Amino acid sequence: MQLKLTEVKSKQESGYLYGILTNEFDAIEKEIKILYLENLSKALPAGFLGYILLKKDNHFINYDIPNLFTIDEPFTFNSNQIIIKIDFTENVIWQIIDLSKNHIDLYLTGKCTQFCIACPQPQKFRKDLEPKNEALMISKVLINQKKHINISGGEPTFNKSYFVAVLKALQSNSPESNLQILTNALSFSKEAFILEMVEQGIVFEKLFFSIAIYGSNPEIQDFATGLDGSFYKLENAIQNINNHKAKIELRIVINKINLYDLENISKLIVEKYHDKITRVIFMGLEMSGDAEVNHEKVWIPFNEHKPFLLNSIIYLLTHNINVLLYNYPLCYLPKQFWSLAKDSISYWKKYFHYGCDKCQVKSMCAGFFESTLPYIEQVTPILIQKDKHEVKTC
Numbered sequence: 129m130q131l132k133l134t135e136v137k138s139k140q141e142s143g144y145l146y147g148i149l150t151n152e153f154d155a156i157e158k159e160i161k162i163l164y165l166e167n168l169s170k171a172l173p174a175g176f177l178g179y180i181l182l183k184k185d186n187h188f189i190n191y192d193i194p195n196l197f198t199i200d201e202p203f204t205f206n207s208n209q210i211i212i213k214i215d216f217t218e219n220v221i222w223q224i225i226d227l228s229k230n231h232i233d234l235y236l237t238g239k240c241t242q243f244c245i246a247c248p249q250p251q252k253f254r255k256d257l258e259p260k261n262e263a264l265m266i267s268k269v270l271i272n273q274k275k276h277i278n279i280s281g282g283e284p285t286f287n288k289s290y291f292v293a294v295l296k297a298l299q300s301n302s303p304e305s306n307l308q309i310l311t312n313a314l315s316f317s318k319e320a321f322i323l324e325m326v327e328q329g330i331v332f333e334k335l336f337f338s339i340a341i342y343g344s345n346p347e348i349q350d351f352a353t354g355l356d357g358s359f360y361k362l363e364n365a366i367q368n369i370n371n372h373k374a375k376i377e378l379r380i381v382i383n384k385i386n387l388y389d390l391e392n393i394s395k396l397i398v399e400k401y402h403d404k405i406t407r408v409i410f411m412g413l414e415m416s417g418d419a420e421v422n423h424e425k426v427w428i429p430f431n432e433h434k435p436f437l438l439n440s441i442i443y444l445l446t447h448n449i450n451v452l453l454y455n456y457p458l459c460y461l462p463k464q465f466w467s468l469a470k471d472s473i474s475y476w477k478k479y480f481h482y483g484c485d486k487c488q489v490k491s492m493c494a495g496f497f498e499s500t501l502p503y504i505e506q507v508t509p510i511l512i513q514k515d516k517h518e519v520k521t522c
């Protein structure tokens with residue numbers, strides 16, 4: 129949703145106003161809601177964060193009420209189900225969060241502390257390099273929500289005090305939400321940061337960390353992250369996070385650099401991290417950003433992943449470690465591994481090869497990132513042979 133404002137009457141200094149859009153005169157939690165009215169038959173109720181009126185009612189604009197806006201055209205929306213951003217600098221209203229969904233993504237910054245060779249969105253390609261106030265503003269509006277909230281970047285801990293402020297707001301406003309932090313974990317390699325978070329009131333053991341690991345040794349890890357010392361820092365971070373009882377999942381993005389090391393990574397995980405992690409996720413590459421720039425160094429076709437991937441999965445599973453696959457098309461996996469593969473690519477980035485049209489499991493398949501599709505030469509559509517009750521696959 130994008131709407132043009134015709135008039136703005138606001139004392140807001142930041143240039144932006146964030147709130148939940150409602151059409152209920154007597155809505156609860158008015159202080160985080162923006163009231164939209166097409167027909168105004170009585171005086172505006174006090175206490176809302178802001179008001180949006182159709183321009184035909186603009187004689188009420190004389191009210192001495194902060195954050196009063198008018199628009200030209202009526203619009204429909206699910207009351208109390210969307211968070212909007214009113215941008216005074218552009219005179220536009222944006223829908224930014226759909227509260228009817230169970231998931232919310234909060235993007236904290238484009239900056240990062242690593243320089244990963246296969247980063248799909250490296251900081252040099254991101255327009256917004258500053259910590260965005262937006263995540264904090266949204267966190268303040270998320271009151272009593274029970275959601276799964278992904279906190280990401282760049283590296284979301286790049287600005288530590290901002291990261292802590294966002295977590296603090298979320299944990300105090302929506303304590304029943306689950307917070308998942310997608311991080312390179314370097315900030316947690318020193319326990320002091322965790323102690324500081326705890327001191328500031330963060331309930332650390334309620335956090336869930338998704339941490340990328342690229343190699344079983346410093347050579348591979350540090351080469352893949354572009355940062356000397358990242359392997360040992362990661363080791364310390366996992367230890368520290370585990371000591372403070374937060375949950376951890378490890379993510380392995382499969383590429384040319386670590387494919388032949390996958391089994392070693394799995395052995396390392398079993399030996400060192402078995403009791404510290406909840407699961408391991410193997411991921412297909414998103415071939416944008418630096419992954420595209422470095423495609424000769426990082427791209428390796430899906431059909432070359434076997435047997436390294438399958439041996440690694442089996443090794444982890446036999447050691448009672450849960451495994452999932454993200455961004456991994458089904459036709460590159462034997463059928464017995466399908467239940468591990470999740471439909472993980474966001475719908476606006478998800479594409480299929482033209483050869484997928486005939487496939488009878490397309491609706492269950494993760495498909496491909498749009499940026500990865502040019503690297504896919506062919507797929508093997510799955511045909512279910514009804515007579516024999518069997519599936520024909522690779």
Ligand code: SF4
Pocket residue numbers: 457458459460480481483484487488489490493494495507508509510
């Ligand atoms: S043919 Fe296409 S839809 Fe079918 S499993 Fe392969 S990638 Fe998925």
